[in-house]
Amino acid sequence: MTAVLEVKNTGIRFGGLVALDDVNVSVPEWEIVGLIGPNGAGKTTLFNCIMGAYTPNTGQVFYRGRDISLLPTHRRTALGIGRTFQNIGLIRGLTVVENYMVAQHSRINYGSLSGILGSPRVLAEERKLRANAMEVLDFIGLAHLANSHLDGLPYGTLKLIEVGSVLATDPELLLLDEPSSGMGPDEAHEFGERLLELRKTLNLTVLMIEHHVPLVVGVCDYVYVLNFGKLLTEGKPNDVRRHPEVIAAYLGGEVDHEGTQEAAGVTA
């Protein structure tokens, strides 16, 4: 069976800086795959390459066996790839429910022209969009915030709203960029539970950038480690966590086989 997402030999350089070098990542159906690495390792850059925000210098991206390397971002969204951002990826000027309506853009069943001219079908479709948006909000348990503006909402709530907005794009593959940032340990744990539940309910496949080690260990089936644009190692979360090079990369020190457990504690 082909993987949902396959990144092959991807490399990108910005001027003299090699941001990604020959990276291979494979995300099989229904798995939650983690992507970890120190700051500046190229994790978000890889996301940008997968979504088409950046054009890699080398390599290809395959989605369900199809080469999508040349598709613009919005076409990739339409194929079913949803993405969250490191700093909240929501439209600030719109309310929560309106964000969820925009997010359904590629599923809307009327053309731009009929939208401007207006027809009963457009009005019916708009009602459906709002209803869908409310359903997603109910689903993530934030229906009471439907008409709120984003300003002034707590960071953790915004992160959750953002995940919901990506769900509204109706994805099959979810790219989450540090979903638990700004959450406390309890919230992060709860988020992990919720993610597992989401995968079950919506048949999602997930690629997730995450720093929170307990969350990675708790939910990920497989983990890739990036460092300085290169794939350092990959494997099951618990193996990767004890990998000496990973610990060295995070702490910036020498490979030290004795202090592994202690260092893992620090990263957590």
Add this chain to the structure above:
Amino acid sequence: MATAQVAATAPPATHAGRFSPSMRGWFARIGVLAGLFALLMWVTAVVPGYWADRISLAVIFAIIGISLNIVLGYVGQVSLGHHGFVGIAAFVAAYYVTEQAGCTPETGCTITAFSTGMVVAAASGALAAGLLGIVALRIKGLYLALITLSYGFVAETSIFEIPSLTRAGSGMPAARPTAFDSDTEFAFLTFAFLALVIYLDWRLIRSKVGRAILSLKHSEPVASSYGINVTAFKILAFVMSGLFAGIGGGLYAFRLENVVANDFQFTSSLLWVLMVVVGGLGNRTGVIIGSAFFAVFPFLVELIPGAEHFFNDTLSRNISYLPILIGPALAIITIIQFPGGIAEQISPITRWLRGERFSLHPEGHGSHSKKDTRKAMLAKLGLDKNGEGEATEAPTEEIKQDSEPVVQGQPEEPHGSAGHDDTKEGVS
């Protein structure tokens, strides 16, 4: 697929707790609207011809205001070259009816020739602005403003100087259709076009197109990850703006009946930008009122005894320069003191007409927290572009939460149970 599944399992959303007027309330609102409309029509019908002509100028300004509001309010970019689009459309309309359809000031125009002239005017405006939209894909902010400024000047010094299109100094005649020859009849015709433009702008902003354009303004990466084709919608926004500017330009030509290049200068563009800012960025009602105000203001001042003498003789300035003198002052006051412009000042009335409770302080509701004020300020500054709609919705939500705290807890319940059902379904 995911949304479909969510749709199947999650409980339907309810909008309980939102204020809705009674039947009598709705009748009152419809009555007020109908009364205002009837008053406007009656005034247009009874005033002398030269005042009807000024009313049509106000209506044309309103159309141009709505056009500029798309670029300024929805896309969030400054266009200082709108006189280029309006002028091109005016000349194209005049050229078509005179040179192609053979209308003369003596015979007048047929309705067909006039309609075709308006269509080509709108199309030429859309085309001219679409080209600018392509530029705007790469350039933003100050530099785009500079480009639009140059665009206007290029139109002034090149296109408006083409003798076969503009007949140089003497101007290109644009005969009105015979059925709408008098100034009063023509004013009613402009109202019909204003209604069309309002309708299109309303549908634009209430459909996926408007939401896409508003999203682009706030964040292009997020918009594209929502599945929005950034390139297409940005160009479409400029095309729609140009289309409306073209309609305004075409009407301008028929209002003047003889189009000369002097009618479309940079000062017009500047005035139009000011009137949109004073009207209230991103707010259609405010922009219409602001535009109409700037159009008729000098004529109203003329009514003051002695004012005309003061301007013409004492200052030796034409009174039509007045708007461009007071415009900047009003814009400064608006930006510093009333960021929402006229739209915000009349918002208690527009909110009420939309079916909300009447309230003079819609944002605060007694307890003015800093957060609320900031939110309101952002809304006013045009950082939330859907305008009144949102600003009105947020406070009602607050009432709901204040008065019925139970509502807040409720969504959790059905969600939880739905979640469990889902899990079972997923497993089985």
